[in-house]
Amino acid sequence: MQVLSIGVGHTVxxxxxxxxxxxxxxxxxxxxxxxxxxxxxxxxIPHNTVIDDLKICRYTNYGFYETQxxxxxxxxxxxxxxxxxxxxxxxxxxxxxYRVPAExxxxxxxxxxxxxxxxxxxxxxxxxxxxxxxxxxxxxxASIPAQPTGTTVYYYIYAAADNxxxxxxxxxxxxxxxxxxxxxxxxxxxxxxxxxxxWLAEFWPATVSAxxxxxxxxxxxxxxxxxxxxxxxxxxxxxxxxxxxxxxFTGSVSQGDxxxxxxxxxxxxxAQNHAYYPVxxxxxxxxxxMVDALVLDLDGNANSGxxxxxxxxxxxxxxxxxTSMPPLPELYRSIxxxxxxxxxxYTLDSAEDTAxxxxxxxxxxxxxxxxxxxxxxxxxxxxxxxxIGTLGSGAGDAGYMEGQAGSIAAGMTFNYxxxxxxxxxxxxxxxxxxxxxxxxxxxxxxxxxxxxTYSTIGSSVExxxxxxxxxxxxxxxxxxxxxxxxxxxxxxxxxxxFxxxxxxxSGCDTTGVTITMPSHDFGAGDTVxxxxxxxNADLTPYDTIPLFVILDV
Numbered sequence: 001m002q003v004l005s006i007g008v009g010h011t012v013x014x015x016x017x018x019x020x021x022x023x024x025x026x027x028x029x030x031x032x033x034x035x036x037x038x039x040x041x042x043x044x045i046p047h048n049t050v051i052d053d054l055k056i057c058r059y060t061n062y063g064f065y066e067t068q069x070x071x072x073x074x075x076x077x078x079x080x081x082x083x084x085x086x087x088x089x090x091x092x093x094x095x096x097x098y099r100v101p102a103e104x105x106x107x108x109x110x111x112x113x114x115x116x117x118x119x120x121x122x123x124x125x126x127x128x129x130x131x132x133x134x135x136x137x138x139x140x141x142a143s144i145p146a147q148p149t150g151t152t153v154y155y156y157i158y159a160a161a162d163n164x165x166x167x168x169x170x171x172x173x174x175x176x177x178x179x180x181x182x183x184x185x186x187x188x189x190x191x192x193x194x195x196x197x198x199w200l201a202e203f204w205p206a207t208v209s210a211x212x213x214x215x216x217x218x219x220x221x222x223x224x225x226x227x228x229x230x231x232x233x234x235x236x237x238x239x240x241x242x243x244x245x246x247x248x249f250t251g252s253v254s255q256g257d258x259x260x261x262x263x264x265x266x267x268x269x270x271a272q273n274h275a276y277y278p279v280x281x282x283x284x285x286x287x288x289x290m291v292d293a294l295v296l297d298l299d300g301n302a303n304s305g306x307x308x309x310x311x312x313x314x315x316x317x318x319x320x321x322x323t324s325m326p327p328l329p330e331l332y333r334s335i336x337x338x339x340x341x342x343x344x345x346y347t348l349d350s351a352e353d354t355a356x357x358x359x360x361x362x363x364x365x366x367x368x369x370x371x372x373x374x375x376x377x378x379x380x381x382x383x384x385x386x387x388i389g390t391l392g393s394g395a396g397d398a399g400y401m402e403g404q405a406g407s408i409a410a411g412m413t414f415n416y417x418x419x420x421x422x423x424x425x426x427x428x429x430x431x432x433x434x435x436x437x438x439x440x441x442x443x444x445x446x447x448x449x450x451x452x453t454y455s456t457i458g459s460s461v462e463x464x465x466x467x468x469x470x471x472x473x474x475x476x477x478x479x480x481x482x483x484x485x486x487x488x489x490x491x492x493x494x495x496x497x498f499x500x501x502x503x504x505x506s507g508c509d510t511t512g513v514t515i516t517m518p519s520h521d522f523g524a525g526d527t528v529x530x531x532x533x534x535x536n537a538d539l540t541p542y543d544t545i546p547l548f549v550i551l552d553v
Contacts, residue, residue: 083169108163119155188273223247225261299340315486339370341419353380365482387432418465
């Protein structure tokens with residue numbers, strides 16, 4: 001029996017949020033256009049419907065009448081007949097019969113005469129029946145006769161029980177049978193794999209996975225590799241579900257080592273076909289150490305990303321800068337995501353959202369700024385880890401902000417001149433701590449959360465847009481909150497400019513220029529404005545000609 005809830009008039013994101021908010025374990029589906037509601041609804045909610053395994057509606061009514069619903073479920077929920085079978089692969093065998101095994105279960109008593117395989121070779125509506133025999137317990141099998149090369153075999157399995165239940169495998173039965181081909185295979189396996197180019201020494205050994213498919217089946221898959229161009233080593237790849245094969249490297253590595261690897265697959269053809277990934281050469285995987293920070297800049301106009309990178313570097317925090325998702329997020333102790341503000345904002349797709357969510361809850365730290373992420377973007381799993389809610393979308397009204405008492409911005413004030421279009425107005429949810437508050441109108445712009453094993457900072461404004469305050473100190477507090485141990489940011493000393501007192505001369509000195517300089521301790525890189533007498537030019541005596549640069553002292 002399957003229970004599900006359908007949200008009429010709600011989007012997929014809203015249905016997902018509802019499920020997470022109330023901790024529901026059954027599916028919550030979206031029905032934004034009322035398609036399902038129009039078939040079953042009577043104008044009022046809640047509405048309950050019971051459909052049996054024969055797809056017959058046995059109960060439908062608005063309101064909640066527990067006794068009626070329970071009686072209906074009891075009456076129409078007799079155990080189903082369940083058939084478990086793995087589709088037969090293509091084959092080169094034209095001599096031996098094709099064995100069809102299955103496991104068949106039922107809450108009633110199976111009618112053994114009904115359990116059979118039906119097959120043909122023309123894809124038509126007429127099938128030959130072969131009775132399936134019990135081979136022990138719930139296992140049954142039958143055989144389809146061998147066929148010549150070039151034949152396509154269509155088949156399905158049927159079983160019934162004495163409680164009136166029955167089932168096909170595949171479920172469509174004669175209208176959608178399974179099929180396999182008898183052929184000569186000359187096509188090598190197809191290998192799909194995402195290369196691993198960086199791996200952390202502390203996470204060694206790495207595990208490699210690949211999806212490997214073949215016309216008649218994969219006989220073997222092998223991981224081949226070298227460490228620092230040493231002897232080639234091999235590890236068999238184990239077959240799992242959905243054509244996925246995995247293997248784990250052996251041996252030991254240290255930071256700076258290079259592991260070259262490839263995947264080798266062989267199919268089950270009589271004349272075995274071989275495939276490699278990559279097709280030629282090897283994948284080079286560098287063994288690295290964990291990096292303190294990644295600035296992931298997805299903002300269309302890159303307002304904050306480079307500024308955050310430079311500020312973190314000035315604090316002695318090793319920082320990488322990327323404009324697309326890294327292949328190995330685990331390389332970084334913290335990730336600083338910049339999504340920007342409309343119309344230059346970036347919306348995470350489901351794969352990116354999942355990757356960042358997985359990274360975070362594995363025990364990491366994540367900063368995310370985006371003017372439209374909190375209210376307008378689809379809400380994936382990542383959103384719910386920030387303990388942030390919204391009051392709505394603003395109208396370019398982010399301005400003067402104050403740090404909130406007890407937060408990592410306590411005592412700080414800022415004006416804001418960053419992108420300022422539809423800035424999401426934030427509020428805290430359970431576990432969230434107010435950090436920065438816009439004062440007119442009043443709403444939060446930054447919220448932090450310490451979840452124990454991981455921590456987050458969410459912002460609806462751009463850090464680089466904060467002015468009239470020590471935004472570098474604020475960022476240092478963010479980094480400290482993330483456990484990065486930053487150095488105090490250094491404020492650059494302005495380069496002094498000196499104008500010496502001129503010594504008037506008459507005529508032109510063709511051998512050189514004498515400049516009287518005031519007494520001063522110059523440093524490398526200082527700029528000096530000098531007043532000189534110039535000949536043969538459209539300048540009058542004592543014009544200021546910059547520049548002299550002190551190259552060394």
